[in-house]
Amino acid sequence: MSAQFSSASVTADDLLVLLAVARSGRYTTAARQLGVTHTTVARRIEALELALGARAIVRGSSGWRLTPLGERAAAAAEGVEAALARLDGDDADVSGVIRLSATDGFSAFIAAPAMAALRRRHPGISLQIVAQTRQASPHRSGVDLEVVVGRPEVRRAQAFRLADYVLGLYASREYLAAAGEPRELADLDGAPLVYFIESMLQVDVLDDARHEVPAMVDAVTSTNVFVHVEATRAGAGFGLLPAFLADREPDLVRVLPELIGPRLPYWLVAPTDVYRLPLVTAYLDALRDRLEEVRPALLGTSGAQVTAT
Missing domain, CATH: 3.40.190.10 (Periplasmic binding protein-like II)
Structure with a gap:
């Protein structure tokens, strides 16, 4: 099939379904997050791929992942998601699911407590953590944010030093x-x-x-x-x-x-559009607060005085 397509044949709803599958890696998880059935997710993906003229996702060892064409479509979906969030207004309650890949230590000591603090203000936000120690992935399907040790070399993403x-x-x-x-x-x-x-x-x-x-x-x-x-x-x-x-x-x-x-050094990596999502912005603020709180512990200057919660 040709990868050329008309934007008029691609719907915003189908793009958002693709984004949910890419972030979770699972049809069932995406369906639960979107409040629809597994069959509906499969039908939306099929319709999107028909409009695109080629496969947008393929099954991998750890779930569904984006093809190069799917990455383009997911980037467009992130733009749709960001535009809808702006329509909701700054005062609207923030909600949604963030999927984070990070090292074991960062996940337990920083990422999880930061989300606990954030959920006290925005209980509609949840965090999925994939704990692993690796280099930044060149293909970030199924993950919104990555925290890696050492300066990453990435494309189609933005990285900055956390702590x-x-x-x-x-x-x-x-x-x-x-x-x-x-x-x-x-x-x-x-x-x-x-x-x-x-x-x-x-x-x-x-x-x-x-x-x-x-x-x-x-x-x-x-x-x-x-x-x-x-x-x-x-x-x-x-x-x-x-x-x-x-x-x-x-x-x-x-x-x-x-x-x-x-x-x-800990570095954070994410596609540029992801940083603009209200739920991600809120979580990054919570991460910064947690990092500031535990900075002496990170640098080994506080003994055992800082706890994990």
Whole structure:
């Protein structure tokens, strides 16, 4: 089929259905959000693809994703959505679903509490979090916002730096009592390390942080930072952990802070049109408030004084 189409044959309703499917990755979820049936969503997508003259979405391993033509149509749908939001006026209650991809630590310590605070003012807003540690995706179908570690290289999107956080080297008090506390880097030669799985690590700045302790030996490795924290608490070795998580654990002690403390940046990525949506604007304001509240914890200067809620 040809990808040429007349805009007169594409309806705003069909575009908005496509946008809901792209954000959720599921017909059933999109139907629930739109207040229609699964069959209606399928019929709308079929009608849109007929008008477009080609496929707008294809099934992927994690749900439906946009084709290049579908990305163009979704961008037009975001314009329709933004225009409708402006018609509602600034005083209208903000509602809708935001889908966020972010690291485990950011999701739990920053993203979720920010949404909890926002929902006290706008209970019609909800947040879906896909927790993962990766580079910014070149295809953002099914996701409104991405938070990644390290400066991303993106196209058809806008990125800006949110905040920095610090990694520190930690061990349990019990482990240090048995193994001794290191006094210099040489004391860590051959010592067990708890960190990410190197062969699966796709984030350069996290990989660079591992190079600060090159003579250590991997003991427990995982793609999940909360596994790092718990393994370190259990005495598996020294954990290279975010200070904002480790400092909250009274049985963990930071070692060699003057020598080991890489500072890493969080970046936010989203299509330009997404930033203009009222619900996204409201959530970004809540994120900024939360980041300001926990900034000392992110930089490892507040001890265990800042809680996660």
